[in-house]
Amino acid sequence: MSEQSKGDLSLVALTKSFATFTAVHPLDLTIPQGSFFALLGPSGCGKTTTLRMIAGLEEPTGGRIRIGETDITDTKAYQRNVNTVFQSYALFPHMTVVDNVMFGLRRRGDKDAKAKANEVLELVQLGQVANKKPTQLSGGMQQRVALARALVNRPDVLLLDEPLGALDLKLRRQMQIELKRIQQEVGLTFIHVTHDQEEAMTMADSIAVMNAGRMEQLGDPATLYEQPRSTFVANFLGQSNLLRARVNPGGTDDMVTVRAHDVDLEVSREHLPDGVGDVWLGVRPEKLRLGESGGPNHLRGIVRDVSFSGVATQYSVEMPWGQELIVIQQNDGSNRATLGEAVTVSWAAQHGFALDASQDAEAGAELVDDHG
Amino acid sequence: MAETAVLSTGSAAPPSRRRRNWVPYALLLPGILWLIVFFVLPMVTLASQSLQEGNVDDGYVFTANFSIYVDALKQYWPQFVRSFVYAGIATGLALLLAYPLAYFIAQKAGRHKNLVLVLVIAPFFTSFLIRTLAWRTILSDDWFITTWAQNLHITDFLQAVGLTDNDSLLNSQFAVIMGLTYNFLPFMILPLYTSLERLDPRLIEAAGDLYASPWQTFRKVTWPLSLPGVVAGTLLTFIPAAGDFINARLLGNTQTTMIGSVIDAQFLRVLDYPLAAALSFILLILIVAMVSVYVRRAGTEELL
Numbered sequence: 001m002s003e004q005s006k007g008d009l010s011l012v013a014l015t016k017s018f019a020t021f022t023a024v025h026p027l028d029l030t031i032p033q034g035s036f037f038a039l040l041g042p043s044g045c046g047k048t049t050t051l052r053m054i055a056g057l058e059e060p061t062g063g064r065i066r067i068g069e070t071d072i073t074d075t076k077a078y079q080r081n082v083n084t085v086f087q088s089y090a091l092f093p094h095m096t097v098v099d100n101v102m103f104g105l106r107r108r109g110d111k112d113a114k115a116k117a118n119e120v121l122e123l124v125q126l127g128q129v130a131n132k133k134p135t136q137l138s139g140g141m142q143q144r145v146a147l148a149r150a151l152v153n154r155p156d157v158l159l160l161d162e163p164l165g166a167l168d169l170k171l172r173r174q175m176q177i178e179l180k181r182i183q184q185e186v187g188l189t190f191i192h193v194t195h196d197q198e199e200a201m202t203m204a205d206s207i208a209v210m211n212a213g214r215m216e217q218l219g220d221p222a223t224l225y226e227q228p229r230s231t232f233v234a235n236f237l238g239q240s241n242l243l244r245a246r247v248n249p250g251g252t253d254d255m256v257t258v259r260a261h262d263v264d265l266e267v268s269r270e271h272l273p274d275g276v277g278d279v280w281l282g283v284r285p286e287k288l289r290l291g292e293s294g295g296p297n298h299l300r301g302i303v304r305d306v307s308f309s310g311v312a313t314q315y316s317v318e319m320p321w322g323q324e325l326i327v328i329q330q331n332d333g334s335n336r337a338t339l340g341e342a343v344t345v346s347w348a349a350q351h352g353f354a355l356d357a358s359q360d361a362e363a364g365a366e367l368v369d370d371h372g
Numbered sequence: 373m374a375e376t377a378v379l380s381t382g383s384a385a386p387p388s389r390r391r392r393n394w395v396p397y398a399l400l401l402p403g404i405l406w407l408i409v410f411f412v413l414p415m416v417t418l419a420s421q422s423l424q425e426g427n428v429d430d431g432y433v434f435t436a437n438f439s440i441y442v443d444a445l446k447q448y449w450p451q452f453v454r455s456f457v458y459a460g461i462a463t464g465l466a467l468l469l470a471y472p473l474a475y476f477i478a479q480k481a482g483r484h485k486n487l488v489l490v491l492v493i494a495p496f497f498t499s500f501l502i503r504t505l506a507w508r509t510i511l512s513d514d515w516f517i518t519t520w521a522q523n524l525h526i527t528d529f530l531q532a533v534g535l536t537d538n539d540s541l542l543n544s545q546f547a548v549i550m551g552l553t554y555n556f557l558p559f560m561i562l563p564l565y566t567s568l569e570r571l572d573p574r575l576i577e578a579a580g581d582l583y584a585s586p587w588q589t590f591r592k593v594t595w596p597l598s599l600p601g602v603v604a605g606t607l608l609t610f611i612p613a614a615g616d617f618i619n620a621r622l623l624g625n626t627q628t629t630m631i632g633s634v635i636d637a638q639f640l641r642v643l644d645y646p647l648a649a650a651l652s653f654i655l656l657i658l659i660v661a662m663v664s665v666y667v668r669r670a671g672t673e674e675l676l
Contacts, residue, residue, distance in 0.1 A: 057577055077580040078589075090578035094596050103592070104582035149582070 006156045007068020008033050009054070009189060014063035016049050023049040025213045026063060031157075033068075036183050036190045038204035040197060042236070042364070046213040047193045051159050054191065055084045067156045078107075083150035084159040087166070089142050091134035097121070097145050098130040104153040120152040123182065140171045147179070151186060160192040164199065176202050197237045201225065209233050211364065225284075227271060231355055234282050236364035241288070241325045242280040244357065247272070255349060257296075261321050266296045266349040278357035285326040287351040290315065290343050291335055298346035301325065303337045317345055422649035437646070444650045448634055452658065455630040458545070458620075459613035462552035466560040466609050467602065469553070474564035474601070475594075479573060492561050500555060504622050507551050511541040511623070518542075543625040551619035559608035567601025568594075603670050611659055631655055 013026040024046040031037045039047040052058035054065060056077030065073045072080050083104065091100050098117050105113035121127050124144040134142055143163060150158055160179075164172045180203050183190045194200050200207050201221040209216040209224065209232070217224060217233045228234040231242065245260035256272055257264045258281055267281060292298060304324060305316035308331075315327040315337060327345060329336075337343045422440060426432035445452075477488045495503055510517060518541050521527045530536040536544040571594065579589040595602075617632030624630075631651065638648035 055581055057581065077577075078583045078585055082581075084578075084581045086574060086578060086581075088572075088574055090572070090574045092575060092578070092593060103579070103584070107583040107585075107588060153582070 006033060007070075009157050009191075010066045011050070011054075012064045012066070014050065014053060014065060015061050016046070016053060016058065017061045022213055024053070024060075027215060029208060029215065029218070031189060031191060033189055034187050035205045036180065036192065036203055038192045038194060038200035038207040039210060040194055040200040040207050040236075041210035041216075042195055045210040047195075047210050048161060050210075051084070051161055051191065051193045054157065055082055055159055056080045057084075081153075081156045082159060083153050083155040084161060085143075085146045085150050085163045087162040089134075089146040091142060091145055091149070093133065093135055096131050096133060097126065097137070100134065100145060101149045101152050103149065108153075116152055117148075120148045123151070123185070124148045124178075139166055140175065143167060143175065144178075147182070151182070151188070154186070155188065157189045157191060160190060162194055163192070164194075164196075172199070179203060201237070209236065211236075227353055228282070229273070229355070230363070231280060231282075231359040231361055232364035234280075234353070234355065234364070235362070239285050239326055239365075240282045241285065242282050242355070242361045243323070244361075245279050245281045245354070247277050247279060247354075256354075258354065261319070263299060264296070265352070267352040267354050268350045271350075271353040273354065273356055276354075276356045279354040280357050280359070280361055282353045282355060283347050283351060285314070285328040286312075286330075287347050288325065288327040288345050289334075289347065290327060290329060290337050290345060292344055293346040293348065295346060295348055297349060297352065298344050299325070300342065300344050303339055303341045303343055306337070306339055315343075317343060418649045418652060422646050422653055424646050428643050428645075432645070440646055440650045441654065444647060444654060448631065448651060451629055451631045451634050452654070454628070455614050455632065455655075456658075456662075458549055458552060458628075458630060459610050459616075461549050462556065462613050463560075463606050463610045465549070465553045466557050467606060470557060470560040470564050470605065471598075471602075474561050474568050477561075478565050478568035478571070489565070492558050492565075495558065501618060504551055504555065504618050507547070507554065507623055508542060511547050511550070513540045513542065537625070537627075542623065545624070545628050547623035548619050548628050548630075551623045552613045552616060555616075555619065556609040556613050559612070560605040563604035563608060564598065564601040567598045567604075571597050599670060603667060607663060607666075611663070614659060615655060 009031040011027050011029045013028060014024060015022070015026045016024040027046075027050065039050060041047045049058060053060045056072070056075065056079075060073065063073075064071055067081070072082075092103065095103070098114070098121065101117040101120060102113040105116060110116065118127065118130065121130055124147055126141060126144055126148065129137060129141065134145060137145065143166070147160075147163070163179075164175050167175060176199055179190075179192075192200070192204060201224075204221065206218065206220050207224055208218045211232050217229050219227075224233060225237055228237065228240070231240075234240040234242065243260040243265075245258035245265065248257045248259055248264065251257055251269065254269055255266050256269050257266055258279060259265075260281055265281060272279070299319060301317040301319045303315055304318045305314075307314045310331070312328050312330050313336065315329065316324045317327055318324050325345060420434060421432070423434060423436050423438065424432040425435045425437050473492075477485060477492075481488050509515065512518065518527070521530075521541060522539060527536065527539050527541065530541070530544075530546050531538065535546040535549070541547055575593055575597070576589055579593045580586075584592060614630075615632045616630060617636040620628050620630040620633050621636075635648050635651045635655070638644045638651065642648075
């Protein structure tokens, strides 16, 4: 195994352009050693291209890639201490599972290849199928072989390219927990590319949301969800109700009032971008309550749709100006509404966030349904 | 259709079940008949012919004359050996030429793929004989290729290793092997192309990602996965090349006679039918033996 110094992975103005378009605009990103990092975005946002540039499978048109102090930009894929778990798994069909797992170690002349491979196969609970061919295994098992084949090399960075995309929902949930466990156990840097926001939030310590070749926002899952900085992030990670509003002058150190459709509403000052007048005021559906909650933020409307899903009920409440707000209420015994009922919708000021109104309110929303 | 019928009528449908049982045999029938008439019967005739004695004018009598096989081998073993050596070298050369070409067509040619494939089979539009005759022109003494080969001392080299006897290229072992390589090259390219085309380029990427240099990737991934094509291509080249009788006659000399030419001459000129039949049978048995050993050694069963 290579003994070069490990460290944080840094991308410096990393760029990839093709003849007719730019897949990745100059990207600056530092991924701390040992973290579980997710690159999240819709298809074609540049996340896979970024991953492939880190792996050495795609040559950047500009910028540098470093691991710790070592610049690896100009090295070939096979010279990099980076391994990939491919979306298609790309297992060698003519080799047994254990030969697949040993492949990387063998290329480096590791004497303990066999022992190490068996150890990793135990870790992913595949010890009993070591001598089978990959085609004899189920999709979930193949996925774990692909993971084992990359893990066994103890790379500085392990890249996962939509590794759970081909699995069914139940298996995917299991593997998410499994992957997270393994990452914590081995302590390697994982970079996980996915278009599934729930997957990214479940597994990653921090997430970079990408859209159209640019990084929209970087942060831990809770911050991204609670304080999105763009309409794209607000819509791509979960759902958002966005109200067109104008910031009223004044306000206190903590609170600002904004005027939306002739109603004054409060929002925390720290959730308001500096120097903007026109905003989208955003609130997550589960932060909205049916009925008064004592605060200043309440709107009246009529229930147009009720859908019950067991743990929660989702309402669609039509505002006087025609917009429908989504309200998700836990089925915790609090008051319910019926179709056609006039209700009050309220929320706490610190649950709102304001975004620059020059953005498209629908950005990212239409992409969520495609992926499920 | 039979499948659907069974499903829709449920389990209680004996007529359609019976139909489904004989359909595969009915489909095989034309092929089996063809093989019986054009393969099994001639083989039996040939076997019986080889064990008869007599001549064309007085007719033949079956005498179970097995000693003819021993005599045939004794007399013509150099031609047998020569045939297999020439065919072996030509197969090796064809593999060296065809592999990079097939790889290029399968993995890199993109939208030109079909055009290049047509070019590969284009020589088939003219007859085998014409193409071999063209090589007489190409390698003739007054053409530039021989002149260049002389200037670059290639002819000296070929003479030194014994592939030619003098300063010319034509009428030599060299010319025969070139002719064989050229004539059977497409039979090497096409199966190689088929198996390299199925090769998932993502496996090549995966090998690179797992520290394999381009050469190691070829040795450990590309080559083993293309073995079915290599085996098919070498068989399709070696078998007809070993029995060929055109190249040796048109491009060789009296010292390059292959077994195919001997059989040809015995059948059509000497009119010694039993000897010709016995030689044909020996060739057949030797090829079957070599091929079985080869296929087993290549160990491609699990890849196919």
